[in-house]
Amino acid sequence: MNSVLQMLYKLEQLMLDIDEIYTNSKENSFLITYYFMETFYLMNNYEMKPEWLNQFRQVICSQYPQFKLNEQQDAQEFLLALLDMLHEELRNPKCGKIPIFEFQQEGEVVLTSLISYIEFENSPITKHFGNIIRTQIICQSCNYSNNKLEIAFSLLINVESSKNTVLEMLQQSFNKEVVKMKCPKCELEKKFDKQTTVIKYSEQLLICLNRYKIPGGLIDRWWNGNEIQKSTKSITLNNKLIIGKYEKILIGIVDHSGSKDKGHYRYFHLSGNDWVCFNDAKINLLCEQSIQKLIHQNETSYILLYSKQSS
Numbered sequence: 515m516n517s518v519l520q521m522l523y524k525l526e527q528l529m530l531d532i533d534e535i536y537t538n539s540k541e542n543s544f545l546i547t548y549y550f551m552e553t554f555y556l557m558n559n560y561e562m563k564p565e566w567l568n569q570f571r572q573v574i575c576s577q578y579p580q581f582k583l584n585e586q587q588d589a590q591e592f593l594l595a596l597l598d599m600l601h602e603e604l605r606n607p608k609c610g611k612i613p614i615f616e617f618q619q620e621g622e623v624v625l626t627s628l629i630s631y632i633e634f635e636n637s638p639i640t641k642h643f644g645n646i647i648r649t650q651i652i653c654q655s656c657n658y659s660n661n662k663l664e665i666a667f668s669l670l671i672n673v674e675s676s677k678n679t680v681l682e683m684l685q686q687s688f689n690k691e692v693v694k695m696k697c698p699k700c701e702l703e704k705k706f707d708k709q710t711t712v713i714k715y716s717e718q719l720l721i722c723l724n725r726y727k728i729p730g731g732l733i734d735r736w737w738n739g740n741e742i743q744k745s746t747k748s749i750t751l752n753n754k755l756i757i758g759k760y761e762k763i764l765i766g767i768v769d770h771s772g773s774k775d776k777g778h779y780r781y782f783h784l785s786g787n788d789w790v791c792f793n794d795a796k797i798n799l800l801c802e803q804s805i806q807k808l809i810h811q812n813e814t815s816y817i818l819l820y821s822k823q824s825s
C-alpha cells in the first residue's frame with residue numbers, strides 16, 4: 515500500500531491536477547480523494563502514522579471487500595482499485611461511466627471522440643493513465659469483423675513468456691491470436707483472428723507484471739488446491755521504451771520480495787540520475803551495482819512506471 519502511494523505521489527502533475535479539483539470542490543463525497551490527499555500531506559510533512567494508513571485501508575475495504583481478507587494484499591489490485599475509486603470521485607459528472615465502443619466501420623470517428631474524452635472531459639486519472647486499447651476480431655471464413663475500443667489504466671504482461679525484456683514481452687502480449695467463437699454472420703462456430711492493439715499509450719504508462727501462475731489452471735486449483743506459484747524469472751527492464759512515436763522513460767518500480775502471503779513491498783524511483791529506494795519510512799540511494807541488478811537482473815519487480823519525461 516505504502517509503495518503504491520509513494521509511486522503516485524511522485525507524479526507532480528497528477529497531484530496538482532487532483533489537488534485542484536479537490537481544493538475547489540465543495541462536495542463532501544470525495545472520501546477516497548480525501549484520504550489520498552491527506553496521506554500525501556502527512557507523508558510530505560513526515561507526520562505519517564500507521565494508524566492513519568490503517569484507517570485509509572479500512573475505508574478502501576468498505577468499498578472493495580476483497581481487501582479485508584489479506585493483510586498482504588496484492589499491490590497491483592490495490593493500485594487498480596484505488597485508481598478506479600479516484601476516477602469515480604474526480605470525473606466530470608457530465609461524462610458518466612467510461613464508455614466502451616463497439617463498431618464495424620467508422621472507427622476513426624469513435625477513436626477521435628474517445629481521445630478527446632480522455633484528454634479533456636474526464637478525470638485526472640484518465641488523463642494521466644488512460645490507455646486506449648482496440649480489440650479486433652475477424653472471422654476467417656466470411657471476414658465479418660468487430661472492433662471494440664476501451665480504456666485501461668494499466669497494461670498487464672506475462673513474465674512467463676519466451677522473452678526477457680519488457681519491450682519484447684509487451685510486444686508479445688499484443689500479438690495476433692486465433693480464437694474460436696460463434697460468428698454472427700456465418701451463424702456457426704468459426705475461427706477468428708483476434709488482434710489486441712494499444713492505439714494510444716497513456717502519458718504515465720503503468721505496466722503490471724504477472725509473476726503468478728497456478729499449475730494446472732484455475733479449475734485444477736479449485737479441485738486440488740494447487741498453490742499459486744510465484745515466478746522469479748530474471749528480466750531486463752528497458753530504461754527507455756520507444757513504442758511507435760512515443761518515447762517513455764522508466765521512472766518507477768514497485769517490487770515485492772517473499773511469498774504471495776508474506777512479503778514486503780518497496781518502491782524505487784528515478785530522481786535525476788539517481789535511483790532512490792523507498793522502503794516504508796526508510797529512504798536510501800542505490801549504488802551502481804544495485805542499479806545494475808535492479809534494471810538488468812530483475813527478479814522481483816511488480817509494477818513499472820514509464821513516463822513521457824523524467825521527473
Ligand SMILES: [Zn+2]
Binds near residue numbers: 653657697698699701
Ligand atoms: Zn463468419
